[in-house]
Amino acid sequence: MISRTFNRYIWLLNTLIQHKRLTFEEISNRWDNSRLSDGKPLALRTFHTHRDAIFDLFEIEIKCDTSTYEYYVSTMEPLRKDMTKKWLLNSFTLSNMIEAGHNMKDRILFEEIPHGTEYLQTVIDAMLQSKELEVDYQSFYGHRSTYHMHPYAMKVYNQRWYVVGYIKEKEGIRNIALDRTLELTIGTETFVLPDDFDAEEYYANTVGIFVNENQKPQKVVVRAFGKHVEYMRTLPLHHTQKEIKTIHEEYSDFQYKLCLTPELSTHLLAMGEKVKVLEPEELRSEIKNRLLTTIQNYE
Structure with missing residues (x-):
């Protein structure tokens, strides 16, 4: 469950995105009608603390028009440029709304992502530490293999999480699907992410997850x-x-x-x-x- 403080950041940001420009009094009135208020008014100091936190989290600045004393989101460009931040905001917003509705969770249905999500933290840790992954992998054809992989990036596509990176046994960059992974551990060998590898550019000319580096768009x-x-x-x-x-x-x-x-x-x-x-x-x-x-x- 998301912390109550974090929910307040999301509420404030979404309120200003929806209503464009609001004075502190108008924000306070909406806060009083929110389930997050617990009957307590929004202190001006708390409001400014939340503004700072929103900038730290999403790099979105809430400015004040001194001629009208209205607050507004200066630009949504950081979200348009950073899909991770946009995805996080959307996820937290939906979670916030579901919690607000209490019994709404049975009326909002999600697509299930199959087996594999339990490996996400391990992959991220390996990427942060620049450590090799040892992967026990089974293809859809039933063939089982052990790969040693340098994890470069991750991508979700068609309800599946994929890891892209250099696989020693393949002598090249490949994708593996986490839902086909039987076991995954972090090895001791380190690697250096190539300077010329850019995940967005790697997938720039393809639909889906398959990339043939010998093909030209x-x-x-x-x-x-x-x-x-x-x-x-x-x-x-x-x-x-x-x-x-x-x-x-x-x-x-x-x-x-x-x-x-x-x-x-x-x-x-x-x-x-x-x-x-x-x-x-x-x-x-x-x-x-x-x-x-x-x-x-x-x-």
Whole structure:
């Protein structure tokens, strides 16, 4: 359970994000109606302490307009630039709301992340200490292996946690899924994180978790039909998405710069008849062949 003090930081930040600009009196009135107040008023000194704590935690500054004596969040840029801080704020906010509702926990449902989360702290400790991980791993094909890995970064995708790093036995950078890990321990050997490794850049040209370092990104154009156009606009397939052609209420074409990976094909196939790949021809052919195979499975 999150500490009560931390909940107050989240409450104050969200109150100002929602209402834009508020005087201390207006903030105090909202505080009095909050479950966090316990019937006690918000002291001005406590308010300023919370402002400082919010800046320390999220690098978000709450400023005061001296002409109106209104407080406001100066910028949300730190959250837009740092996905970890944004994820933490969203998580704590939701937890705060669930606690406030008491019996709401049975009405807010989450996707379950399977086996593997128990290793998160070990991986983070190894990353902080720059220590090698010894991993007892079993693939989906049943093959069991022991790997010695230099953990570079972590990523969550499709309800699974992955660790990316250099695996000695593979002589290269690979991903492992924590839910396929049977045992994981920190070794004694240390490693140095390469200066040229950037986790965001490593995944920059791919959809999902699979990276083929020998592949070059190329232009991909996908046509979305009907209402799915708005879905693509609000939830882009990839950060390189550009809408290059629109025929009102009929379809829109979206362009990307991507490596052609199995996960990209699977993602597009999951959209079914709502989309069509226009280029490259290599991707069009793969999607078509997989659809034909799917049809054959039903015959």
